[in-house]
């Protein structure tokens with residue numbers, strides 16, 4: 516999936532779910548309560564196509580929300596049939612679906628391939644059976660492994676989704692889940708910190724004081740470590756944190772409108788601190804790729820202030836030679852002495 520990738524998202528709330536997970540209210544998460552029809556899909560595609568930046572080669576039709584492969588076969592095929600026509604006439608490059616790990620079989624995968632599905636995302640959430648059970652997921656870690664292997668064997672792109680701050684989970688548990696998921700070699704990963712939505716089992720646990728959600732700070736700190744695990748394995752993290760949700764439904768938890776940016780920014784801070792800790796206090800230049808400048812500086816210059824409080828006065832500069840998630844640190848140079856390809860200063 517390139518940086519310009521786009522999804523035309525169609526939400527299929529809950530209808531394929533055999534149970535209700537502790538944290539889930541798909542209507543709130545997706546902002547959609549109705550069951551989509553073939554006509555709804557056509558309208559969504561027409562709307563996307565009318566955008567001046569529409570690029571069919573980088574756009575997928577995405578059935579998200581409920582457990583797509585577990586919905587009734589006749590209805591599922593009616594949606595796939597419309598999608599397949601758009602794939603065939605080149606309006607979209609393929610179809611993505613998200614589903615439960617225990618709703619993948621050889622027959623289902625053949626069907627998906629036949630209709631032009633290119634990617635399957637599994638809601639794994641945790642690789643700890645105890646945590647899965649506590650959160651009423653209704654599947655096991657073994658189901659995740661089996662489904663992931665089948666999806667890869669069917670030559671479909673594999674996406675995996677995990678959560679942090681689940682009821683009964685710990686930071687170490689989430690790190691272990693990330694390592695287990697990375698070992699399945701997915702092409703993409705989404706990471707969602709658990710948000711307490713009203714009218715869920717988790718909300719009842721929260722009200723009783725049994726469940727304590729993560730804070731934004733604790734979720735950011737953990738997710739920056741999870742990012743490191745996936746980047747190390749060259750696995751793309753395509754989402755960090757829930758999209759906009761109806762805030763009247765959010766009772767507690769680490770929801771933040773720029774959660775992903777905060778995590779990426781923390782990752783760059785951690786990378787800088789790891790290198791600086793071996794250097795004497797003083798003035799330094801931090802070189803990063805062009806896209807990483809604002810993340811390295813941090814929201815409201817927070818990273819630079821943290822570094823300064825630790826005794827390191829830093830300027831962030833561009834090095835076009837550096838790939839994302841890499842930085843180089845050298846003693847601060849005046850503008851006159853700066854190297855040719857380190858062309859821009861942001862301090």
Ligand code: SF4
Nearest residue numbers: 532535536539580581
């Ligand atoms: S399987 Fe997915 S969509 Fe269904 S209740 Fe659980 S989290 Fe929600």
